[in-house]
Amino acid sequence: MADVMNVGVNLEAFSQAINAIQALRSSVTRVFDSLKDGMKNKETLEGREKAFITEFQDNLQSVNRDLNELERLSTLVGRPSESHPLHNSGLLSLDPVQDKTPLYSQLLQAYKWSNKLQYHAGLASSLLNQQSLKRSANQMGTSAKRRPKVQPSTLALPTQYVDDVISRIGRMFPDMSIELFRPNGTSAVLLVTLGKVLKAIVVMRSLFIDRTIVRGYHENVYSEDGKLDIWSKSNYQAFQKVTDHATTALLHYQLPQMPDVVVRSFMTWLRSYIKLFQTPCQRCGKYLQEGLPPTWRDFRTLEAFHDTCRQ
């Protein structure tokens, strides 16, 4: 018999115990069989009863014997090692029907995948946190109780301040006029007219630029009920492209602590479109590429490029 301490399960005692279980099962079956068969045919009633009782007693004693043997063996079998690494999920692997229910292998794959995902998400968040890209007021991370309630005040600016900032920026550029409307509550909607080239509608959320749409100078900016139409696209592909670039620009110019600097940079960038049709592309030297003028303006140098020519 192997040493119980070294080997978690005593294999020989295990097999003997299995045999003992089989013996016990068969003796229990004998008991119920004899009960089912009832009394055997003998000459007298007493003889029949005696034979029946003797048989019954024999069967019960054999059951008792087998049970004792099983108990003795079970103490020898020992417990499986406590340091079982698989715990409850490992039990799934013990009775597999691999073709129809490949549960355990699927479980392992799911765990591996979720661990990898967690790892990559950790890497991504550490990289993204290097650049502060937040456009909302929600504080991430620790609960509000531990951290003092610091809501960025730039999201709840008084409307008068917003009006002042916008009018100051409007005066900065002589060829650009900015009109401020408030058709829906406190959010400002600006109508920027740039020379005789384009009209841009800029929807703001306090001093943050939310959305912009650019149309030609001669296109209609008002909808049928007289309000500013902030949704329909321009009829011309050139201005549709400029709208896309303006949306990229408002995502590029970001500084949550100083939104008026952001608005000023955006307006400076937009102003470079005053020569939309006059400037050739800096890269290819031509005016037209697939029928479009150079619609891209570099964010730092404000040079004109075709959308397909930009680096």
Add this chain to the structure above:
Amino acid sequence: MGVTCVCQVPVAEGKSVQQTVDMLHKKLEQLGAIKQGNFWVDCETYHATGNATGQPSKLLYVMHNSETPLSSMALFEGGPGLTADANFDVLMVKLKSHFQNAKGHKVESRGTRYRYCDFLVKIGTVAMSSSARGISVEVEYCACVIPGDCWNLMKEFMQSFLGSSTPELPAVFTNKAEGLYTPVDCMDTMSQYLELFGKVRKQQVLPGSGVR
């Protein structure tokens, strides 16, 4: 409603009017333009009657354009013009005593209309009393309304399919009192067509140029 430039393309050597027009269509389709229907521009001439002696009677031109089908434009050569609705023709009939229609002088240009990105190109055969006299090409850049801004851009586009027949900046823009940087209106287009029709009238009849 954008900046338009109307020019005349000479008929290619040894080819008929229709063949030159087909060549232009092919070039445009190679560029990637899409056909978008037909267009027509016509011009009727009226003599002003009852003039003081010795002075040549002023000619009034009444023009129509399929781009603005509900309008009529009336202009004097090099002089003022007006835009009215389609009933203006009926009014001219009523003014028979002052303006007489010179029936044989009606000129019109008919052809196909192509769209390429923000450009509209119209290639038409200029015909006077059912005989083809020449080819007119109108290029409109719809996105811009200031001729001074987009002239270079339009020239580059016209060079890509007209080659050497690319015109210079139309005189109607340079002659404007306010300069090149004022917005265009439909009268500018009509004046250019009028100029072209005038040139075509003075030309000789092209040999073998019956409209097919």
